Amino acid sequence: MPPIIRTENLTKRFGNFTAVDHLNLEVNEGEILGLLGPNGAGKTTTILMLATVIRPTEGTAYVGGYDVRKNPDKVRELLGVAFQEPKLLWVSTPWDVVNWHAKVCGLSTQERKRRVREVLEALDMWDYRHRSVHALSGGMRKRVEIAKVLIQRPKIAIVDEPTAQIDIVGKHKIWRMLRELREEGTTIILATNELYEADVLSDRVGIMHRGKLLVCDTPQKLKDSIVGGDIVEIQFESDPSPKIVEELEHFREVVKIIKTKASTLRLYLNRVEEVVPKIMSTLMKEGVAVSSIRMSEPSLDDVFAHYTGLTLEEAQKEGG
């Protein structure tokens, strides 16, 4: 089956700044594709081009077989977008917002009434439906924004940071509803900054950075792909000496060592099960007291850090 969305050197420049740079991305029918990337990576700009809201400067995209440049009307028939910034502030209530949306998207009266109620109730917004949108909290506004797409059930749903500002219970509800939407056959593009969200929801994840797509694969394959993908965190009784660090660096399997806290080292390495006993015996020989040792699988955080070159440690270092 050909991909339902395919971008071909999709590019957007604002002045001489390139927000999206020759992006080539494919989305398969019925999947949830997570689009990850740091702030300013170009996720929203990409989405707006797919939704025919802004025009590509170069290249194009095919959505459901239609070229966004040549057949934007056909493309929009297939799409539903939940925006990053809730688009509600035209002086009315959540009820008006979602109802009007459902009408314009062509739902029959009966279906509209049923789904509006269903979705607003599921998102705990039913009791607030007649409040002014100005009086809603940030998270409530986001709920109304995502409700539009959940009610519409388009062939392709594009959701831009759907759970930002939403509390944890709400997040889980929305994730469940997005999965249900996918089970009904909707293809979903999920742009997010939340690695956990991308990990639990996505069938495949694409990582964008500075307008480019760096990788795109299943979360598991991405995790497996990083060299030094296993992680061991060793907490020492006292600050480890440079000599110890040097000795650890000598192991062939150890790819990288980062000092996360005063007395903690994080080792990125391969073949964790073989190396850890060797490491332990070295440390014992040196008489270094270890208070804890923790092994972990790489998370999408590590994949993200690996491909974008951005790490939490760097941020902490810069901040501190």
Add this chain to the structure above:
Amino acid sequence: MKRRRKREAKTTRKLLYVVERDVRLFFQYKVMVIMRAIWFVSQIAFFGLIASRMVAVEDYFRYYVGGLSIMTLYSAAIFIGFDIYEEAEHGVFEYLLSLPVTRRQLVLGRSIGGGLRAFIYVGPLVCISLYVIGIVNPLNFLLALFSLFLFAFGVSGMSITLAVVIKSSDRFDILMGVLDALIVRLSTAMYPLSFVKEANPLYGWIANFNPVTFAADLFRWGAGIEAALSFENPLLPFLGIVMFFAFFTFLGIILYDKTIEGGGWR
């Protein structure tokens, strides 16, 4: 055949939803709606009554009420352009552009919505004032109303077109002020054409081709305010309004189709 009709029905329905949104939006600005109504009434009750005493034109009070109706309709129909900036600022514009609605449906729906809401708003005010000054000629009046309807669409289409072209709310604001001064002052909204010509032939020439003049004259003709009409034949201003309406609706559609996109608005 059947499928085509079904598609057309769907298209029309979408257009109506766009219209509906703009009409409802307008009446949510309750303060503005009330202030404008107060303005309209006080213009008639104070300015009209007082000024007509010092103006030598025959039946100037009724003449003025006719013109004022058009001016109010104009400023209500212009309002849609400001809505567009408001929406650009809040990003609602991008939402509208992402909907399963064609650009044509969107811009046509909005011109109609912008005109219709102005008409719904001004209509009752006008009817009440005409009733008060005593006018009865139902058939002509209906035709005049219809032309007002088209005039309102035309103004609203013009406002949308300019908003889309200018893309800066400050500049739009200034231009609208200037345009209001020119298009209303150089028309027969407030004074008969003969005086405008007398003041300056160029003024007269502009007023002669001004849609506000067409609307004001046609409306006076329909309402039976026969004194000091600019045109012998009401068909001329009627055609003028139709052309005005067609021009801006068409231009709006083309601009919307070709140039409009979200992002980058101030």
